[in-house]
Amino acid sequence: MSTTLRFGPELRRLRVEAGLTLTEFSVALNYDKGHISKVERGERSASPELAQRCDAFLGADGDLQRLVTRPETDSDTADAPAGPSRWLVGRRAVLAAGTGPLIDLGLKLGSRTLSSTEDPLLPSFRVQFDQLRKLGQSTAPRALLPLLETQTRMIAGLAADTRSVSRAPALLLASRFAEFTGWMAQEAGDSDAALGWTGEAAELARAGGDPYLGSYALVRRALVTMYGGDAVGTIALARRAQSSELPPRIRGLAAQREAQGHALAGNEADCLRSLDRARELLAGDDARNGTEPVIGTSHVGDPAAMSTGWCLHDLGRPKAAAEVLDRECRRLPPHALRTRARYGFRRSLAHAASGEVEHACAIAGDLLEVMPAVPSATVNSDVRRLARELSRFRSSRVVRDLQPALARVLAPAHD
Numbered sequence: 001m002s003t004t005l006r007f008g009p010e011l012r013r014l015r016v017e018a019g020l021t022l023t024e025f026s027v028a029l030n031y032d033k034g035h036i037s038k039v040e041r042g043e044r045s046a047s048p049e050l051a052q053r054c055d056a057f058l059g060a061d062g063d064l065q066r067l068v069t070r071p072e073t074d075s076d077t078a079d080a081p082a083g084p085s086r087w088l089v090g091r092r093a094v095l096a097a098g099t100g101p102l103i104d105l106g107l108k109l110g111s112r113t114l115s116s117t118e119d120p121l122l123p124s125f126r127v128q129f130d131q132l133r134k135l136g137q138s139t140a141p142r143a144l145l146p147l148l149e150t151q152t153r154m155i156a157g158l159a160a161d162t163r164s165v166s167r168a169p170a171l172l173l174a175s176r177f178a179e180f181t182g183w184m185a186q187e188a189g190d191s192d193a194a195l196g197w198t199g200e201a202a203e204l205a206r207a208g209g210d211p212y213l214g215s216y217a218l219v220r221r222a223l224v225t226m227y228g229g230d231a232v233g234t235i236a237l238a239r240r241a242q243s244s245e246l247p248p249r250i251r252g253l254a255a256q257r258e259a260q261g262h263a264l265a266g267n268e269a270d271c272l273r274s275l276d277r278a279r280e281l282l283a284g285d286d287a288r289n290g291t292e293p294v295i296g297t298s299h300v301g302d303p304a305a306m307s308t309g310w311c312l313h314d315l316g317r318p319k320a321a322a323e324v325l326d327r328e329c330r331r332l333p334p335h336a337l338r339t340r341a342r343y344g345f346r347r348s349l350a351h352a353a354s355g356e357v358e359h360a361c362a363i364a365g366d367l368l369e370v371m372p373a374v375p376s377a378t379v380n381s382d383v384r385r386l387a388r389e390l391s392r393f394r395s396s397r398v399v400r401d402l403q404p405a406l407a408r409v410l411a412p413a414h415d
Contacts, residue, residue: 007051007067008042014058015040029053030355032392049353049389055266056316062266122169125155129173129293133180137299137338140375141187148184152177152197156204171208175201176293179213182220187338189377191224198224215241216250216295222257226264227378234261252281253296256307263314271311279304299336300343302328310346318353325350338374341367345382352389360390361398368405383409 015025022040026033031050038044046054046068055064128151136144152174159170182197198220205213222237238258242251259274282304300306309324325347332340344367352360364386371379387406393399 005042007046007064008040010067011046011054011058011064012040014054014060014064018058025057028057030353047388049385052266052314052316053318053353054316056268060266061268065266122166122173125151125173126293129176129180133293133298134335136180136184137336138373140373141184142375144184145181145188148177148181152181152200168208168210171204172210172213175204175208175210175213178204179217179220186224186227187376187378191228194224195221212247212250213295215243215246216253219250219254219257219296222254222261226257226260227381229264231261231264234258234264248281248284249295252278253303255281256304259307259311260314263311266315268315271315275304275308275311278307297339299333299339300328301331306343309350310343313346313350313353318350322347322350322354322356337370338376338379341371341374341376341379342382345379345386349382349386349389352386352393357390357393357396358398360386361396361402365402365405368402368409371409380410 015022020028022033022037026036029036029050031053035044039046039050046064048065048068051065051068054060055062058064132144132148132151155170155174155177159167159174178197178201182194182201185191185197186194198217201220202214202217205211205217218237218241222234222241225233225237235258238254238261241254242258246254255274255278259271259278262268262271262274282302297303305324306328309321309328312318312321312324325343329340329343329347332343334340344363348360348363348367351357351363371383383406387410390399390402390406
């Protein structure tokens with residue numbers, strides 16, 4: 001029996017058990033009564049968004065969502081290979097070859113040619129990493145990727161000729177470059193490259209003597225599976241990065257990612273428990289005061305709170321999501337365009353799902369103006385969801401006015 005035919009009768013059964021008329025139910029969900037009626041009769045398919053909202057309102061604990069979402073049955077998801085080798089640094093080959101060819105490129109720091117034995121080299125690369133991370137907030141990822149790939153290979157190579165006392169820090173910094181390169185690859189829409197660079201980040205971290213950064217690679221891989229809609233894989237990967245010997249920040253970010261996986265699956269109780277765990281682990285985090293680059297987002301003041309708003313939407317509770325996201329988005333720094341777009345579109349989506357169409361369009365309108373500067377394959381997933389949500393309100397003038405800008409952002413890019 002098709003999911004469409006199973007979903008409709010189950011939805012009607014739960015609605016009737018709740019004592020709701022079709023009119024009451026459709027008003028509560030901000031959906032057209034006729035559309036809900038056709039879904040119940042099996043004449044129309046339910047979208048994932050409608051299933052989420054019905055599930056949350058009727059307290060179905062993910063049962064309705066599972067009827068419209070194909071379950072992930074591949075048990076190897078969490079242990080998938082890191083990605084094709086063509087993206088890897090090739091650490092063994094680079095270290096064996098030494099850094100002579102790199103130095104011969106005439107790369108300069110200020111007016112001086114870089115030398116693999118100069119002590120100031122590593123701090124200089126660290127400053128560069130912070131600058132590139134900040135630049136990533138206002139630059140197209142494809143423009144940054146070539147530089148990031150080159151710098152990652154270069155720092156790993158320089159570690160070979162560096163004095164032993166500096167070799168480990170060099171490899172660890174190369175790991176952070178590799179991890180950020182993976183993130184930019186994912187933003188550019190290349191998930192295979194993202195996984196490849198994330199796997200290399202873990203290898204470089206282990207070579208540098210830090211097993212913890214390797215565990216953070218699991219959190220990054222879980223982000224790839226989350227955007228791919230794989231709730232099972234996301235949860236599995238995130239749980240593997242929460243062992244007690246890991247630093248609280250990594251465990252907190254992993255718990256946050258696990259919560260997002262549970263939200264995708266419609267498991268509210270497990271989602272909220274994971275969010276509580278993330279909040280507790282991240283509450284005392286002092287990573288911003290350390291000398292090393294911050295692991296995870298460096299622009300969201302309270303990652304657990306922002307993720308709560310994100311999850312509430314996926315759990316079919318858009319009004320609650322909008323309240324949280326309104327508050328947390330106001331705390332984002334003005335220069336963090338990519339981060340503002342990421343959570344801003346989710347905020348707009350929550351308001352649209354709550355029936356606050358004009359407010360949703362106003363938020364989206366401002367964000368669409370900056371999207372050409374910070375194109376993002378991951379943000380576009382929410383832009384597409386917003387377009388579908390707003391399509392239910394085609395008669396609204398503000399929705400019609402927004403359509404051309406939405407279409408421009410979602411149009412396929414041409415190289």
